[in-house]
Amino acid sequence: xxxxxxxxxxxxxxxxxxxxxxxxxxxxxxxxxxxxxxxxxxxxxxxxxxxxxxxxxxxxxxxxxxxxxxxxxxxxxxxxxxxxxxxxxxxxxxxxxxxxxxxxxxxxxxxxxxxxxxxxxxxxxxxxxxxxxxxxxxxxxxxxxxxxxxxxxxxxxxxxxxxxxxxxxxxxxxxxxxxxxxxxxxxxxxxxxxxxxxxxxxxxxxxxxxxxxxxxxxxxxxxxxxxxxxxxxxxxxxxxxxxxxxxxxxxxxxxxxxxxxxxxxxxxxxxxxxxxxxxxxxxxxxxxxxxxxxxxxxxxxxxxxxxxxxxxxxxxxxxxxxxxxxxxxxxxxxxxxxxxxxxxxxxxxxxxxxxxxxxxxxxxxxxxxxxxxxxxxxxxxxxxxxxxxxxxxxxxxxxxxxxxxxxxxxxxxxxxxxxxxxxxxxxxxxxxxxxxxxxxxxxxxxxxxxxxxxxxxxxxxxxxxxxxxxxxxxxxxxxxxxxxxxxxxxxxxxxxxxxxxxxxxxxxxxxxxxxxxxxxxxxxxxxxxxxxxxxxxxxxxxxxxxxxxxxxxxxxxxxxxxxxxxxxxxxxxxxxxxxxxxxxxxxxxxxxxxxxxxxxxxx
Amino acid sequence: xxxxxxxxxxxxxxxxxxxxxxxxxxxxxxxxxxxxxxxxxxxxxxxxxxxxxxxxxxxxxxxxxxxxxxxxxxxxxxxxxxxxxxxxxxxxxxxxxxxxxxxxxxxxxxxxxxxxxxxxxxxxxxxxxxxxxxxxxxxxxxxxxxxxxxxxxxxxxxxxxxxxxxxxxxxxxxxxxxxxxxxxxxxxxxx
Numbered sequence: 001x002x003x004x005x006x007x008x009x010x011x012x013x014x015x016x017x018x019x020x021x022x023x024x025x026x027x028x029x030x031x032x033x034x035x036x037x038x039x040x041x042x043x044x045x046x047x048x049x050x051x052x053x054x055x056x057x058x059x060x061x062x063x064x065x066x067x068x069x070x071x072x073x074x075x076x077x078x079x080x081x082x083x084x085x086x087x088x089x090x091x092x093x094x095x096x097x098x099x100x101x102x103x104x105x106x107x108x109x110x111x112x113x114x115x116x117x118x119x120x121x122x123x124x125x126x127x128x129x130x131x132x133x134x135x136x137x138x139x140x141x142x143x144x145x146x147x148x149x150x151x152x153x154x155x156x157x158x159x160x161x162x163x164x165x166x167x168x169x170x171x172x173x174x175x176x177x178x179x180x181x182x183x184x185x186x187x188x189x190x191x192x193x194x195x196x197x198x199x200x201x202x203x204x205x206x207x208x209x210x211x212x213x214x215x216x217x218x219x220x221x222x223x224x225x226x227x228x229x230x231x232x233x234x235x236x237x238x239x240x241x242x243x244x245x246x247x248x249x250x251x252x253x254x255x256x257x258x259x260x261x262x263x264x265x266x267x268x269x270x271x272x273x274x275x276x277x278x279x280x281x282x283x284x285x286x287x288x289x290x291x292x293x294x295x296x297x298x299x300x301x302x303x304x305x306x307x308x309x310x311x312x313x314x315x316x317x318x319x320x321x322x323x324x325x326x327x328x329x330x331x332x333x334x335x336x337x338x339x340x341x342x343x344x345x346x347x348x349x350x351x352x353x354x355x356x357x358x359x360x361x362x363x364x365x366x367x368x369x370x371x372x373x374x375x376x377x378x379x380x381x382x383x384x385x386x387x388x389x390x391x392x393x394x395x396x397x398x399x400x401x402x403x404x405x406x407x408x409x410x411x412x413x414x415x416x417x418x419x420x421x422x423x424x425x426x427x428x429x430x431x432x433x434x435x436x437x438x439x440x441x442x443x444x445x446x447x448x449x450x451x452x453x454x455x456x457x458x459x460x461x462x463x464x465x466x467x468x469x470x471x472x473x474x475x476x477x478x479x480x481x482x483x484x485x486x487x488x489x490x491x492x493x494x495x496x497x498x499x500x501x502x503x504x505x506x507x508x509x510x511x512x513x514x515x516x517x518x519x520x521x522x523x524x525x526x527x528x529x530x531x532x533x534x535x536x537x538x539x540x541x542x543x544x545x546x547x548x549x550x551x552x553x554x555x556x557x558x559x560x561x562x563x564x565x566x567x568x569x570x571x572x573x574x575x576x577x578x579x580x581x582x583x584x585x586x587x588x589x590x591x592x593x594x595x596x597x598x599x600x601x602x603x
Numbered sequence: 604x605x606x607x608x609x610x611x612x613x614x615x616x617x618x619x620x621x622x623x624x625x626x627x628x629x630x631x632x633x634x635x636x637x638x639x640x641x642x643x644x645x646x647x648x649x650x651x652x653x654x655x656x657x658x659x660x661x662x663x664x665x666x667x668x669x670x671x672x673x674x675x676x677x678x679x680x681x682x683x684x685x686x687x688x689x690x691x692x693x694x695x696x697x698x699x700x701x702x703x704x705x706x707x708x709x710x711x712x713x714x715x716x717x718x719x720x721x722x723x724x725x726x727x728x729x730x731x732x733x734x735x736x737x738x739x740x741x742x743x744x745x746x747x748x749x750x751x752x753x754x755x756x757x758x759x760x761x762x763x764x765x766x767x768x769x770x771x772x773x774x775x776x777x778x779x780x781x782x783x784x785x786x787x788x789x790x791x792x793x794x
């Protein structure tokens with residue numbers, strides 16, 4: 001790692017650690033304010049009355065889960081409808097057509113589940129109304145859903161012989177209006193000040209300095225590409241002196257895209273697009289805003305269970321895992337691509353390049369360079385954000401394997417807002433269970449006994465995503481429609497598929513984007529995987545929250561295994577790596593590992 | 604279920620209006636007031652006509668201009684209505700072929716230049732709209748541009764320096780040269 005890399009990583013972690021505690025405490029206050037009279041009480045009471053919400057009602061886990069499922073299903077239908085009808089709706093200056101049924105379904109599931117996987121290119125598919133009223137709304141609501149689930153789980157630990165785990169409506173409303181909206185508002189204005197666009201204008205035509213000559217597929221009178229006798233598309237020459245700049249309300253969506261660990265770009269190139277991420281300073285703040293809430297929620301956990309050390313312990317495990325994986329990702333990209341070091345230009349002449357000194361620049365932006373791109377890639381995949389500022393498909397084999405592994409760990413290294421922490425708490429329960437077996441005592445975590453029911457739910461939550469990833473990948477590579485999407489030959493093609501399924505099941509949303517996924521096969525398969533990967537974990541987590549809440553809190557005794565401090569951090573990291581990673585080692589060997597050996601072995 | 608339906612629908616409508624209408628409109632209004640230039644796309648106006656954006660790169664192939672990063676957008680490079688990277692994998696033979704073609708084009712425009720080719724000058728950017736190149740990539744092209752414009756290379760180097768920036772705050776990102784601004788400055792010099 002270069003000195004710049006160490007400095008940037010160190011600075012990033014330091015600033016993050018300074019920010020998480022105040023926000024974590026604030027979130028705890030908001031989520032435990034109950035019926036206390038605050039400045040917002042009048043507004044709240046009126047809103048709840050209008051919506052038919054009983055503020056004092058405590059929901060059992062099943063009702064809480066039903067409420068969330070209903071709320072998210074509603075979002076799914078509305079987002080689907082908006083896409084299918086956009087041609088007839090306002091705020092579509094480019095007159096973009098209605099989105100196809102399978103693509104609209106995929107995108108609706110994707111944004112409702114906080115995955116924000118994109119089979120489409122933003123600027124060429126979605127009008128401004130869909131972007132703001134459809135996608136931006138789900139950026140908020142899916143983030144809120146993730147957070148309230150972890151809050152419900154924390155209440156399960158914190159409450160003593162309770163029947164309820166909170167009120168889903170009150171929780172959703174409070175986290176959205178008191179935390180997410182103000183944070184996003186400030187961040188959006190900062191972004192707009194730095195060059196991120198925010199307007200409703202039609203795409204702007206500009207006259208370029210030079211005329212661009214290019215080749216484009218020739219279209220017949222029926223509007224379809226003309227093919228020659230051997231079935232290849234016929235190319236024709238074209239020239240333009242115009243550049244058509246995509247516009248739109250980007251800053252408002254960009255802010256919540258990162259703060260809510262959503263990651264779905266306004267534009268196809270996502271945070272690599274200069275209108276989404278114009279400068280390295282903005283890039284740094286985008287990276288921070290991805291980890292901000294997932295980090296802060298660890299502190300919220302500590303506050304709500306009355307022992308801040310518990311939160312710091314989880315945060316330490318996340319932080320160590322992150323640094324241990326981000327470091328190698330940066331170094332591997334800095335190493336560059338040996339195939340490009342000397343290029344044979346024919347007639348026995350070879351030309352050397354700076355490929356091995358300047359690093360792997362394919363698919364990276366000059367202003368970010370290697371380090372700020374590889375760090376962003378690690379952050380966006382450690383958190384289940386999935387925004388990208390560089391194209392992961394063009395990373396070196398092992399440099400690209402790091403984001404893949406971070407996703408496959410189950411999105412628990414910071415993870416998504418809420419989902420990262422509930423995922424990590426599931427691993428913590430597993431860790432105390434394993435430790436309990438080793439020392440021969442009934443496992444307990446945060447004052448609650450871990451019994452058969454909790455372990456069943458833990459098993460379901462932990463096994464759901466690897467099943468989806470591995471079975472999904474197997475189906476894909478065995479079908480013609482699945483293999484048709486592959487863009488890069490050889491082992492890398494398999495990595496593209498494995499990455500797609502890992503990303504969908506763990507609700508990350510980044511991609512090895514060469515894979516052509518805007519087909520009915522991928523749209524439907526990945527849509528199902530995203531939905532099951534999201535709610536196949538949320539429901540067991542809430543079930544566990546319900547059973548934990550009903551239990552008595554037991555006092556800490558000399559025989560209690562402490563769940564704070566370095567020993568537990570080690571135990572937790574060990575559990576995550578063992579359980580999270582072992583599932584995928586064979587698959588990883590077939591993809592990135594093989595490609596790495598091929599790349600670096602002498603011919 | 605029935606008791607859940609009314610709160611679900613009304614809360615959904617309320618939060619949609621708040622997050623999907625009020626919030627973006629408020630941000631738009633405030634951005635327009637406070638940062639009108641940036642909110643509209645940081646457009647460069649020359650002779651009353653927009654000729655580009657400060658943030659978006661343009662395609663250059665003429666030897667008298669500095670060339671930017673290769674762009675993988677379709678159908679034409681630097682298509683700002685369809686941003687995209689190449690997504691070519693590191694071991695894909697098509698990547699080597701593409702780089703070979705770009706090196707040949709650089710050599711054809713400047714046959715005497717025997718220096719190692721800066722890798723950012725022959726690899727596609729992530730967005731296909733990258734407005735910058737590395738200082739090394741600018742330096743590599745200096746002699747060619749100076750010759751094509753019959754300028755003293757030293758003059759060209761001064762212009763490069765004027766349109767270069769270091770790391771943001773000395774910490775973030777990489778040093779870079781703004782291709783479009785540099786080319787505009789060159790045109791202004793030789794006109």
